[in-house]
Amino acid sequence: MDWSDSPEQATFREEVAEFIVERLPGRYQSGSREGGIVQSWQADRKSVDTEARDSAMNWADALAEKGWIAPHWPEEYGGAGLTVMEQFIYNQEMAKAAASPVGGMGVSLLGPTMIVHGSDEQKAEHLPRVLSGEVAWAQGYSEPSAGSDLASLQTRAIRDGDDLVINGQKIWTSGAQYADWLFALVRTEPDAPKHRGISFIVMDIKTPGITVRPIVDMGWQEPFNETFFEDVRVPAANIVGEENRGWYVGMTLLDFERSGISDAIQYERTLTRLIDYGKSEAGAKHYRQDWKILRHEVAERYLEIGVLFNFAFRIVSMQNNGMVPNYEASVNKLFGSETHQRLSRTGTKLFGLYANVWQREGEHAPMNAEFTRDYVGSVPHTIFSGSSEIQRNVIATRGLGLPRG
Amino acid sequence: MDWSDSPEQATFREEVAEFIVERLPGRYQSGSREGGIVQSWQADRKSVDTEARDSAMNWADALAEKGWIAPHWPEEYGGAGLTVMEQFIYNQEMAKAAASPVGGMGVSLLGPTMIVHGSDEQKAEHLPRVLSGEVAWAQGYSEPSAGSDLASLQTRAIRDGDDLVINGQKIWTSGAQYADWLFALVRTEPDAPKHRGISFIVMDIKTPGITVRPIVDMGWQEPFNETFFEDVRVPAANIVGEENRGWYVGMTLLDFERSGISDAIQYERTLTRLIDYGKSEAGAKHYRQDWKILRHEVAERYLEIGVLFNFAFRIVSMQNNGMVPNYEASVNKLFGSETHQRLSRTGTKLFGLYANVWQREGEHAPMNAEFTRDYVGSVPHTIFSGSSEIQRNVIATRGLGLPRG
Amino acid sequence: MDLGLSETQELLKNSARDFLENESPEQLVRDMEEDEAGYSPELWSKMAEQGWQGLLIPEEHGGAGFDFLDLCVLIEEFGRALVPGPFMSTVLGGAVPLMEIGSDEQKAEFLPRIASGDVIFSLALTEPSARFDEEGVECTASVNGNEVTFNGTKLFVPDANVADYLIVAGRTDKGVTLGIVATDQPGVEVTQLQTIARDKQAEVKLNGATGQLLGNDGDGWDALKPVVNHYTVAECAYLVGLAQMDFEISVDYAKERVQFGRPIGSFQAIQHKCADMVTDVDGSRFIMYKAAWSLATDQPDADTQMSVNMAKAWCSEATRRVVAHGQQIHGGIGFTKDYKIQLYFRRQKRAELAFGDADYHRELVAQQLGI
């Protein structure tokens, strides 16, 4: 039991921290942030604003020098080949600085999956272009009638010579508006048992027949899209891994750090700013007059974040000791997402009537309305990537061995 | 919408209240109670203490004069034939005075069931002896492997001439230690679908082959028993209602007041005493020094009790208007039992270290340790008579029409 | 004792539900989120034809002379249909204070015009301190005969953008004092806020704004107490209707949405959420009506005050639990702007906050319990 760094870990941590101080563009530094608004590298990369585009490019270049665009990829593919513990420290320091990550889903998901399952040709074609930032990726898994029950997906891909012809619809394809390529799960064998007829396929998002339509969410944001496929013709060679084994390709437990430490750090920072705000002259105006009746509620949020940190530390400890987290990862998602919602609620409660305010600007917006917006914005956290109900099912059946219902 | 009495209701309420003031024996009056210990008529009736036995008898006699031993029975069977609303007022006033009810399960359950389903002979034999207090009844429904799934009960009753021979075991037969007769559900047709092979039968508890063994519970009390049946021979004529239709006999929705108002009144009185105790000189010693951090928790209990009162009022309003409560009765049980547990917990919290104390006597026992004992004693409230899980199932499926799982 | 609706109330409820299904459909609710006025004058007139703005107002002043319980039955339907517009601000923030302490002349002048739908009122009580108590009134007032002049800033004033008159609370050296202030004067400056519920709340700057004195100099807070109580319970009624509808939509969705080959409503996790929702909705409804009944039937002050605080404490939190469950049952679709459930989630917050949330009122309950 040790919550402190080994000397090697401390050295590496210092290296990362110093690098961030030296190289993180001003635009991404927390000092330049208003109301917790984090500039997104993903958006900046395609921004019309020159400063934004330059910042994105400079930051990517800086990371690339270190091989830190994909710190968890093996060195032979252009990654840094960091150990799980190094990745953890890297992610921790990046999160502490609230430094925008680079590369998106191409780096985090597509690359590692392809490194495990892709052919040499596929790796050669796609991996360098992820690292260079030339190609951004989006994920097409969910469908309108395949949410929690993802394996019931119905988007069909039918063989036609060397091609597959795809028809159907994906939903919640996040980041598709910035993406160049898409990786998706499609049904290639309709008569097989539902997990057995699915293939993992990649495609250029500009392929004729693909339409991306943004979804406006309940907070007037557009983080998600619907993606429609109408006779979309994709070479069968674009299947990654074995045909009809795509479910297992997509669900591969990738051996990089999955502790969720960034969320814990983000919530801690948010809570700290919330508390500090109430102590500031500007902030005290927005705290409700009787806010002290909420002191214990605030303290409880602090406790929960402490618990969440430990859950993150546990995952990386396990991984570092060669163990594969089982139900523990579901505990993190479950507890983290519910903590997130409670935190946003506590924030709104502290502001009383000011929690009405949605606008970010003006003297009446407490902390640029970030808590009110997060009260809405955190709603899907217990739904997406495995709802709380699914996580509890997984913990009970896969983790505790309770019989399936 | 009216929370006040009509003139007739007010008159009846006054009649009941005056009667209680005049006739309730001193032993049962709240002034003579220590630490909320309510004397039980059931136990007094068989007590070795003359004063206790006399009190029990006098109280029963007083009630009998009014026909109020069984206020909800029709007058032709010796009840008072009160309307649902009158029963409600009667129960309310009795509960306010914490007056011990008389007659137990014979009055509350066996009688009404027999009035609906019994033969003339059965009614003539049993009902008068319930009202005279000659015979006390106990209930034998649950079995060790038939709890929430009551209909899976396995105690067998096999025909042998004019008799049934019963073998098996019942559990949670509350009050069996004071009982003279038992009503039970037994399986008379093992090959029928599980709800269809059950009969409702009554028997003298001294019938050879019946053994009653008290269960010591986790609070060292013995409110329950196990009852064993070994070749117990009971006349088949003791079946109440149709043979093999006993499930429906036992589950008959009896048309008397089922609001649970007594519980609400009890919790309100308990909370009031708890608050008053903290304001008294004696009590302030036992309140934890920092008890004010629990002010809102206490207030929340007060709110919950207010909600529970309204749930009770709703039931009686519905019944009074000729409606049959559906999911609403489950809401009362669910919310009431969970409120009960929260209330006992809040009580223990207010006493800090003194919540350790189990003994009722001595200067270190806050309110005679009633909250600590109720913290333990309230545990089965969410389990017996339909667990919280079963209540939520019932509300969802029977009440809201959600499909069964 | 009877917790059912009276025949009149049943009638009012049913006719309101039918009317609002037609006249305040989801599309209108959505349109008004983007609309600058935030209400439909056409609907406003039709509502006046139904007699709703004047429901509480005595017949002698052109109203229907119903009681506050009846009004809460109606407002429950408003919550159900999320009716946009200045109904509550006009009735609770205008008609109620006028009926409470208006002079005969003021009643005769304003109440008929409220009942006919000709004027819109609102209550300008809260200020940047966002307090609901007497100390929260810092705006200055100076009385000159029957006229009162205000200087200060009011904040979170509902529907100030369309109100013809504001009932303003200010402070003279005698204490809190009320006035009826027309908004079409230079001393009244209205700046709208963007809110989570996309309703209309505004900052109102009063720079020498003048109006008729309402009540007497210094007795404003005594006059406001019952107004705040009525308004608070009306917000509870709105919450109950809103939560009831959120619950119904969610149960329907749970019956229809199929995952893993069966309706999600057949899963115990969803069933138990639905069971908790109905418990919370029903619990909120009765505790609200108890308070409404206390106000409508002039129960003893202490009982009434307790029941009002209990109602808002319970409804604020219980309905929040309901709409949170509603979102969770809906999953991803519920997070889209196009689907209706989110309209309920966002509006719950406004009414939860109005006149104080659960914690605020729980504190008042604790004080009344003497702890």
Added chain:
Amino acid sequence: MDLGLSETQELLKNSARDFLENESPEQLVRDMEEDEAGYSPELWSKMAEQGWQGLLIPEEHGGAGFDFLDLCVLIEEFGRALVPGPFMSTVLGGAVPLMEIGSDEQKAEFLPRIASGDVIFSLALTEPSARFDEEGVECTASVNGNEVTFNGTKLFVPDANVADYLIVAGRTDKGVTLGIVATDQPGVEVTQLQTIARDKQAEVKLNGATGQLLGNDGDGWDALKPVVNHYTVAECAYLVGLAQMDFEISVDYAKERVQFGRPIGSFQAIQHKCADMVTDVDGSRFIMYKAAWSLATDQPDADTQMSVNMAKAWCSEATRRVVAHGQQIHGGIGFTKDYKIQLYFRRQKRAELAFGDADYHRELVAQQLGI
């Protein structure tokens, strides 16, 4: 950074678990509930042979010289097995204060006898005011050279019925002052309480009871602070072990108990309770070990204090949720005295209360957050 056990700790855990399964079976736990002494001298000796009473004590004083983290690993097993007896009072209430501020002579006199199992200690801190802070010490003390005399009443003193010595906190005009008081003197009167956990806690009346001065006149509270912190975290460790076992018993039961033709553990309502239980047990374990680590490795005072209060705040409430779920999963059988689960439910309460419950420690967390 590593949240796994060291090899030594694994060894300690496994050997303790094996030992306690044999030596402290359920029957012993039950017997000791009814036993006047409340512990088995035979088991006490065997534990001393394992080196447990002296686990923390330096080798020079006959101990094993392990650290506080190791001790928490062991105490977790004690919670799991619900080991009855004066282990925690002797080690945390006796050995720890002696190690913290005992003179060389006192260490030499008492520590080896603790390690060998020859003496039983307890900490007589709380009084009828039931406070855990400095102000709670009202018992008077008067110092005369190396001797100190106490007058007053101590309450909820664990295992006072069998303790040979009490570490007593009293108050001189210089402040809180500690003494080592032998119980076999007329000035010490022990009256046992009956408790929910059927453990042994007592009222101890001190009428001119004398003993050795421990530390200096007036520096007792500074000396007690780390003692209280260690004891508090040890109670957390006990709670974690207890909750872990309650959870395991409940999951096993859910797999075996059949209703409606299937194991109840196949119902989502039970599954989700089990999922919440493991979340609470695991969360409690790590927050406890974080505090234990802070104490064991002398982290900065502010960090350590915060981590101790966080641990007790979290473990007190999370383990209460666990044992409540445990009872609910068991249904009727769990309510019987004969079934084991209730042993955990009742003992959770004692440890929840010891050194302050969740609300008490959450208050301290709030204070440290500066709110």
